[in-house]
Amino acid sequence: MLDLNTDLLVEMVDNFLEPFGIDSDFDADFSYDPEDERVYFSIIIAEKSDQLFKKYIARKFGFKVPSIFMMSLLHEVGHFYTLPLFSKIEIEEAHKAKKEIELNLEKVNRRSLKWDSVYSQYFDLKIEKVATIWAVNYYRENKKRCDDFYLKFEQTLKAEYERLGVTE
Numbered sequence: 537m538l539d540l541n542t543d544l545l546v547e548m549v550d551n552f553l554e555p556f557g558i559d560s561d562f563d564a565d566f567s568y569d570p571e572d573e574r575v576y577f578s579i580i581i582a583e584k585s586d587q588l589f590k591k592y593i594a595r596k597f598g599f600k601v602p603s604i605f606m607m608s609l610l611h612e613v614g615h616f617y618t619l620p621l622f623s624k625i626e627i628e629e630a631h632k633a634k635k636e637i638e639l640n641l642e643k644v645n646r647r648s649l650k651w652d653s654v655y656s657q658y659f660d661l662k663i664e665k666v667a668t669i670w671a672v673n674y675y676r677e678n679k680k681r682c683d684d685f686y687l688k689f690e691q692t693l694k695a696e697y698e699r700l701g702v703t704e
Contacts, residue, residue, distance in 0.1 A: 540696055548692060549577055549609070552685045558616050566608040568615035575612040579605075579693060588652060592659045597672045602679075603686045607671055610682070614670030615663070622663055630663045 542562040549560040553575065563576035586604045593599050593607065601607045619627065637658050644651045658664060675682050 539700065544692065544696070545577075545579070545689070548685075548689055549575075552609075552689075553613065556613055556616065558613065566612050568612040568619075570615070570619055573616060575609065575616070577605075577609055577612070584651075585655060588655055589659065592656060593668065593672060596659075596665075597669070599672050599676065602675075602683060605689070606682050606686045607675065610671035610674050611664075611667050613674070614667030618666040618670055619663065621666065627663065630661050633661055634658065 546560055546562055553560055558573050558575055560575045560577055563578055564580060565576070565578050565582075567576045568574070569576065586608075589607070590601045590604060593601050622630075637654060640654045641651060644654055659668065
């Protein structure tokens with residue numbers, strides 16, 4: 537396991553998130569925990585799902601995603617702002633639907649078009665869609681802030697890789 541300075545990355549993300557009043561932590565995937573109002577972020581590239589998310593945003597919102605990392609991070613912040621709009625029942629139903637989608641994905645070949653179709657159902661869940669709408673709107677209205685942050689984050693991550701001797 538690489539000795540990546542995740543504290544440095546978390547500090548950078550926390551500084552970006554400060555105006556929102558939420559904190560972050562490093563994890564294997566992007567998520568939002570409403571219990572502790574914390575956004576979890578990852579630097580792992582999930583090529584197929586990232587590409588589907590980009591295509592979804594382009595198709596549904598006419599927005600070309602400059603950075604999948606930033607869009608994913610903002611999507612999780614979007615949950616912070618939009619989850620209170622939903623009832624507990626709606627949230628529970630969405631979580632059940634997510635679990636069903638995950639089970640269906642396990643049954644389908646990852647390279648097939650059916651996998652793409654099943655995975656796309658996730659993006660269309662109402663709680664996911666409104667978080668994405670929030671993220672797209674924020675990115676559009678704050679492009680310079682988002683792009684400046686991501687450039688610094690990317691440079692820091694690259695410096696970390698170089699420090700560790702990782703070239704790819």
